[in-house]
Amino acid sequence: MRLFRPTLLASALLFATGLAHAADAVPKGPLPRTVVPSLVKLELKLDPKQERFSGTTRIEAKVAEATDTIWMHGRDLKIAKAEAVLADGKRIALTGQEADVSGVLKFTAAEKIPAGNATIEIAFEAPFGELQGAYRVKPDGRDYVVTQMEPLGARGTFPGFDEPSFKQPWDITLIVPEGEGAFANSAEAKTESLGDGWKKVTFDRTEALPSYLIAFAVGPWDVQPGPDIAPNQWRDTPIKLRGIAAKDQGKKMTYSLANTPAIVTALEDYFGIPYPFDKLDNVAAPDFWAGAMENAGLIVYRDSLMFPDEKSAVGQRQGFWGVSAHELAHQWFGDLVTMEWWDDLWLNEAFATWMGNKITGQLQPQFHTDRGILEGGLGAMGADSLASTRRIHEPINDFTQIQSAFDGITYQKGGAVLAMFENYVGEEQFRDGVRNYLKKHARGNATSADLIAAVAAQSKEPQAVDAAFKSYIDQPGVPFLKIDLDCSGKTPALVLQQQRYLPIGSTASANQTWGIPLAVRYADGDQIREQKGIISGKQARFELTEAQSCPAWVMPNAHGAGYYRFALTPALQQSLSDAFAKLDEREQRVYADSVTSAYSAGAVTPSQLLAALPQFAGAEVRQTATAGMNNIGWMEEYLIDDEAQRAEFLASAAEIYRPRLQQLGYTLKDGESDDDRLLRTSLIGYFAGTLKDNAVRDEMNKAGRAVLGLDAGGKLNADAVSKDLRGIALSVAVEEGGKAAFDAAEKHFRGSQDAVLRSQLLGALGGTNDAKLAERARALVFEKDLLRRNEIFPVVFGQADEPAMRPALRQWVDTHFSDLEAKLAPAGAGLVNLYAAGMCSNEEAATLESKFAERMKNIEGGPLELKQSVEGIRLCAAAKDARKGQPLQFARK
Structure with missing residues (x-):
């Protein structure tokens, strides 16, 4: 059953003619359009050293018809005075009250406000928030204010119309202490x-x-001038670029500022539209719950993303490029053109995910970002296989649902779907559709239908593309194709059956179909041919029209471009396996996914999966080489009870990957690729963690002890091991070194302001296997002015990995839930996953649901987070029951 969401036009007509909301009915979704702002004048008086701030909002608005009720947003605000000022200067007093826990604010007028122009003036005070709205950070003993308004932080900072479709200019004035810097969206x-x-x-x-x-x-921010972004064919004037960082940290932005202009220019070239705002400031925030935020002209990043250089760990350096390209793409997609309501968040985030990968790959081809967008899509299929998954274009009817939209379905699945349709429509045609969409809706709002129509119009089959695209965004789940090959007729054909992919134990219905942009490659004699077409319906026949003979093998997801899974008949599966070396790197990855997903669905036994892993491990591309690794860890934890069998199982698993690790070695080589460095990190982390390999742990322990200075008088040597491996080395050293190593890591953490090193040290502290030391690590969370709030999860999540640590961790979460949720908001829903780590029985699922149902009810993203956690535990239990007693045999050499 589809939930009904009226279109904006229908809503506007409803508001204009009948006032959809009765005077006392609290609008928990979109506000009525009785009053619509046209200009907001915001003045705030802020002292970072104080706990509260004050301000005045003056909102010039149009009143559609006479009313004595104005619905707005405001949360935890103290309203000092509110009035409506009419065009003739008459003032009408307004009485405000917070009408809903979501921050809906109801103003009641002393008399009816007539239709026409009016200005709403509100004087107020507010507390600084906790990582949302306007909030304070104190990384170095100094006080700073930074903001995070999306999704609902603005209503805790000032009263206003806090939803995407209310889009108007702003006059911003900040009253601040002399000597403090002040920055905002515009110059x-x-x-x-x-x-x-x-x-x-x-x-x-x-x-x-x-x-x-x-x-x-x-x-007291450092302001680091960046290079001007030079004029080009789209723009006659340069763009001023600056970096803004905590005191004495500005010089660390040299690399990120030097490389920002190339990203902006590449985006201008793609969109054919100049950068839409008057300047560009990149803020390196010392404490930030997200990775970054695309505020127009004042992009805020977690500081570690702005501080890499050429010698940084690969992940940090690539992180800058990927996240910066993502946020800068938003300046057009999300800022220049904005969604109308939160159900279309994917228009912002899926597009920026796809575009960020595209532009980064264009500027840094050695990063192989096309593999990243594929891996993101495959990763999203995990959540998308849940019965409780969201659709990309999910109706949003309650404020708790908005935070749930910031997930892998929106970002990674959405990005993969965009990539699939770009591949089908054609790169240039897709770009032309995007350009037309942006030009048509510039400075305004748009919907999913607007974008899809613009793209479909550029294709050779607009109606089919439009329908297929909507089938992907308007229903949940992963398409699954069962495929056979029929060569009995004149033209070979694929015989297809379509349904929804479901894992073992799923309660969802498999009875779904999509319009799938199918792309096929196949071997026809000594030729390899390719063919595309949209298929729909439960059954379909896809004729290979150019084939001159019965294909020797068929790859039903050519170049890994499609967001769907497939299962071949046994004979076709074997022929594709035999042709593995002839597949391109993306096809090898989706072939590996077809095997691991078949295992998750119960169609492949544990031994069959284990037998397939050596083929994947030998693949050139790291994402394929590591495919299936997580299944080994799951088997070890849930299917093996005997310690001798466990040791033998892990030793056999290690032999699959040891040749690759030996080939790479422990140290960086001159001229080696980023991918080799990343694969080395993955393998060493896997050997040291999941496989508990003594030889690898010994190497990492030595390196970690050197970093901590345990054998050198306790002096920190952060460069004693490559930055790619430092986090692993520290974790092993603290696990192996007991209290002395823990004390050293804590001392160095307390003395560091390096966000990357701090996170690695905290991860090591939180990963200890000693119960008393783990308690000390948890205690750091509540020590005043010690942890940045984005450091809370790193210091405790490591304890969730070890079965022996989980009971104490759960008790701690239970005891401190309210305080933790307040510190983590709006990411507090993640506490459910922390508590649930390792649960794999129906009894535990029921306990979790009972314990957290009331707690999650009014937490942003909480209800869905709980529902999906419970379902995940039940699926784990079903898989464990189905696999119990099945052999765990590796392929013989």
Whole structure:
């Protein structure tokens, strides 16, 4: 059953003619359009050293018809005074009250406000938030203010119309202490001294923006000038680029600032539209719950993403490029054109995921970002296989559902679906559709239907592409094709059966179909041919029209471009396995997924999966080489009870991957690729962690002890091991070194402001297997001014990996749940996963559901997080029951 969501036009007509909301009915979804803002003048007085701030909002608005009720948003605000000022200057008093836990604010007028123009003036005070809204950070003993408005932080910072479709210009003024820097979305217009230690900073009027893209920063920030982004064919004037970082940290932004102009220019070339705003500031936030946020003209990043250099770990360096390209793509997709409502969040995030990979791959081809978008799509299939999964274009009817939309379905599945349709429609045609969409809706709002129509119009079969695209975004699940080959007629054909992919124990219905842009490669004599076409319906026949003979093998997901899984008949499966070396790197990866997903669905036994792993391990591409690794860890934990059998099993698993590790070695080689460095890190982490390999652990222990200075008087030597391996080395050293190593790691953590090193040290502290030391690690969470709030999960999640540590961790979460949730908001829903780690029985699922149902009810993203955690535990239990007693045999050499 589909939930009904009225279109914007229908909503507008409803509001205009009948006022969809009764005066006392709280609008928990979109606000009524009785009052629509056209300009917001926001003035805030902020001192980072104080716990609260004050401000005034003046909202110029159009009133559709006479009303004595104005619905807005505001959460935990203290309203000092509110009035509606009419065009003739008459003032009507407004009385405000918070009408819903989501932050819906109801203003009741002393008399009816007539239709026409009016200005709503509100004076208020507010507390600083916790990693959302306007919040304070203190990384170095100094106080800073930074913001994160998406999704609902704006309503805790100022009263307003806090939803995406309310998009209008903003006049922002910040009153701050003398000596403090102040920055906002647009360029500074003027600064005036007010006396008594205060100054007023006024900024240029912004372009039309929704409230969730408003941003500012106040404090003793370093301002690092970047290179101007030079004029080009799309733009006559340069763009001013700056880096903004905590005191004395600005120089660390040299690499990121030097490489930002190339990303902006490449995006301008793709879109055919100049950068849409008047300047570009990159803020390196010392504490930030997300990776980054695309605020127009003032992008905020977690500081570690802005601080890499040429010698950084591969992951950190590639992280800058990928995240920066993602956020900069948002300046067009999300900022220039904004979704109308949160159900279309994928228009922002899926597009930026896809576009960020595309532009990074264009500028840094050695990163192989096309593999990243494929791996993201395959990873999303895990969540997409749940009965409780979301669809990409999911109706949002309650504020708790908005946070749930920031997930792998929106980002990775959405990005993979965009890549699939780009492949089908054609790269240039797809780009032309995107350009037309952006130009048509620039400075306004748009919907899924708008984008799909623009892309489909560029294809050779617009109606089929439109319908197929919508089948992917408007229903959940992973398409699954069962495939046979029929060579009995004149033209060989694939015989296809379509349904939804389901893992063992799923309660979802398999009875679904999609419009699938099928891409096939096959061997026809000494030729390899390729063919595309959209298939639909439960059964289909796909004729291989160019084939001159019965194909020797068929790859039903050519170049890994499609978001679907497949199962071949045994004979076809064997022929494809035999042709593994002839497949391209992406096809090898989706072939590996066809085997591992068949295992998860119960069609392949544990021994059959284990027998397939050596073929994958020998593949050139690291994502294929490591495919199936996680299944070994799961088998070891849930299918083996005998310790001798466990040791033998892990030793056999190690022999699959040891040749590759020996080939790579423990140390970096001159000129080796980033992929080799990343594969080395993955393998060493796997050997040291999951496989508990003594030889690898000994090497990492020596390296970790050298970093901690345990054999050198306790002096930190952060460069004693490559930065790619430092986190693993520290974790092993603390596990093996007991209290002395733990003490050293804690001392170095307390003395460091390096976000990457801090995270690695915290991970090592949290990964200890000593119960008393684990308790000490958890205690760090509540030590005043010690942890940044984005460091809370790193210090405790390691304890969830070890069965012996889990009971104490769960008790700690249970005892401190309210305090933890407040510190982590709006990411507090993640506490469910922390508590549930390792659970794999129906009894544990029921306990989790009972314990957290009430707790999650009003937490952003909480209800769905709980539902999916419970389902995951039940699926684990079903898989364990189905596999219990089945042989775990590796292929003989």
